[in-house]
Amino acid sequence: MNISQYKPSNTMREDAVESLSQLPLIGEAVEPAGRRRLRPGESSKSNEAVSLEPNVVLEVDGARYECSCGDGRVVVVKCDSTASALEVPSEIAGLPVMEIGPHAFCTCYLLKQVALPGAVSAIGSYAFMNTALASFDSPENLRSIGDNAFYKCNRLRRVSLNDRLERIGANAFRETALEEIDVPLSVELIGLDAFKDTKLVYTDQPSLRIADGHPYYRLELGGLYRLTPEGLELVQVLDENTVDFEGPNGLAAIGTRAFAGLTLLKHAHVPEGVTHIGDAAFKGCSRLTDVSLPDSVHSIGKQAFCDTALRSLRIPASLESVGAAAFYTGGSIAERFNRTIQQVSVPEENAHFYLDHDILCWKRSSKGSIALLYVGDAERVVIPPNITAIGAYAFLKASCVRHLVIHDAIDFIDVGGLDFGRGLADVEYLVYDGNEQPVKRYRLVFPPGKAGWQAARQVFSRGSFNLAYAFAAVDNAILITQDVHYRSKAMLERLKDPVMLDDHMREAFEKKLARSLASTVVAFGQNGYHQGIDLLFEAGTLTADNIDGAIEAAAASGEVAVVSRLIEIKRTSFQAPLFDFEL
Incomplete structure (x- = not known):
């Protein structure tokens, strides 16, 4: 096991490969601030806002179409119209219209009805966002509906999907008035939150209908599942009223953000056989107090239980890796509440995790261990010499800690790793210099009040502990203390x-x-x-x-x-x- 598996959020070291505060979680739809231009036929990332270079402008029935023509096809880049109904031409400049580009119709706020040519194979991201569409019939050759394509079309009640459709993007029909929809057998991918905040029903007699025998998906007890070679993957619990979750037999994985934001969820039983829990799987389940994890779980993604109300945690016997801030609970990152996990247990047969001085630690082979989470209530905390890295938010909001003892073997401190809040009074820094016993000791005392706790936060926010910088931060705090x-x-x-x-x-x-x-x-x-x-x-x-x-x-x-x-x-x-x- 090496430190790169942890994927810390800071970029202070070569193996710190992700930014927890800046990167989106996998599966989240993102609209970047800038757009890059694409040539016809060039593909883009599913969540990327792009801009095609128009080279043809056409006016039809009062609508102005800006199009990009080339490679034997036409992409509608932009449409300006105040009409309530539009029929997009099937040909422009003698070439077939085959794609609706990103954002193409999103300024047609009065548009209630649109007819697309049968040759259209792709609808880009945000293409019809915020329009007044009441219904939509997908053209016969449509293969892909982009992320957020019909986002916030709050009058859209009826959608008919063709039997060649392969992809429905993330948030594709989010915040619409959809009352029912049939997912064709041809659909291979349904993006996260594709049907969130609609009028669809997911239990009893579901109005989101996935045919029996669908080769990729199935709907069961309010959950959307994907069929994989390893077994079922829970893509998302669609029923927002879920209070208790009992996973079905054959479940192999919990997907990214599968339960995210289910504020009524209180208990979750993950069945034996599940090997992976995805990034932010339970994030924002603010009432979730109890989760049972089977010993079959091998990996847990970043922020998996962030902003939950878990009171205790049992580490699965087979767990080998966790993502940054996986066990940080109680809304503490958002500074709303205090941490909730007060008890952690690790079975003896787990070879990768252990408890030391009330610190949940993760072994990283000969390089030492990562401190993942502090669950104690002591005023004085001694970081054991075998710990060489502090994980993201490991001690955040541990306001009980007044006195901290750290050492020179700690070579990486992830974001918020030693952010104790406003309680930390002093730090003792031990220099071992490769010896079994410390050869030098330094003590830093933080002034009371705002200047002091801000200095403490500065000292531990650089990715690693630098003694000279720490003294300078404390001295500056002393100078401005009132x-x-x-x-x-x-x-x-x-x-x-x-x-x-x-x-x-x-x-x-x-x-x-x-x-x-x-x-x-x-x-x-x-x-x-x-x-x-x-x-x-x-x-x-x-x-x-x-x-x-x-x-x-x-x-x-x-x-x-x-x-x-x-x-x-x-x-x-x-x-x-x-x-x-x-x-």
Whole structure:
């Protein structure tokens, strides 16, 4: 097992190959901001917005068609019309119209009825989005309906699909008024959420009808299943009212986003024989508290149980790999709630996962282990020496942790891996340098308040822990902290023990102390930190030129002990004569 199987979200290392915050999940329909131009006959990705170069403009019955002609065919690139009904010409410039391009009719907002030529084999993504179509009869040679092709056609009630159709794209009929539809035997692919948010019925007497004996799909108890050589794959649970799920016999895989967004789902029983659970399979099932995973599961995709309410988790005996943030629950990534998983168990026969210091760990052969999820409630957490990577969101929202001990063997920290929220007070960094026992120890203390927790987040957001950067982040947080007592005390301690304190920050500390001398001596007196007066002198902040002002400020605040110590320093160190001072 190597780290590349984990697929972390950060790109700080060569084996960090995905971006959890930027990449879409597999199966999600995406409309990129830009469009690239295609030549006739050139194919595009199913979720790619493209723009064909029109070379013919034709006006027919008040409709203006921009078309791309070439390679013996015509692609309708754009249609401008205010008509409620259109019959697209079968030929343009002597060539057959064979494709409706992406976005082609999406600005024909009044369009209620359209007749396409029988030779049309493909309808591009977003082609009829937002139109007023009430019905649609697919042409006899249609092979592909693109992603989002009829998205948000909220008046579309009736669709008749031809028996040569092979592909229905993701979100193809989403947010329409479809009441019934028959899926032809020829359909080989149905995209995710193709019929979501419609009036279709999926249980009892389904109005989404898939014929018995369909070679690729079947509908059972509100779930859409795909037939594969390995067995059934659950493509998607279509019934949004599902509360309990019991997988059928022969189920081999749970597909990407199969249960995503089912907010009423509470319990799911995954039957023995399932080997894979896809990316974001249960994401957003906010009431899901109980999932039973069989020992046959070998892999679990990224964000599989993200934003669920799981209370406990049993790792399957055969589990070998997991995706980033697979077990992060409770809406914590979106900062809505707290984590919910409080208990994790790992069977002894699992050779890849184990628990250590309440941390779920994943072995990665000789390279050490990845910390996947912290489920404890300790104030002090020690990252074991065998852990060399921190997984995405492994400690996110573990606000109970105040003190963290980490070490130099950790060479990668995935996004949010050590984001504890606002509770972390300090970090102890151990340097082993290849030895069994640490040879050096460093301690970073984060200031209280916003400056401190922001510094803690900065320290662990770079993909790996850099000690010099960490000290710089803490020093900057100290400098901007509003608490005068804490700020001045921390600056003096850093000046006394200047580990990795650069000249620029040293100068900034000295100037800050000099400018705030009067408020500092008062704050030290109010907090009983009288030794701070001596540190001010040792740091060179107290001088013969400013000590009288410090005495006056302390006296005005009634800090007798501070005044006494300042007078003593003035007498012994600045060779000032004794004098009477009204306290």
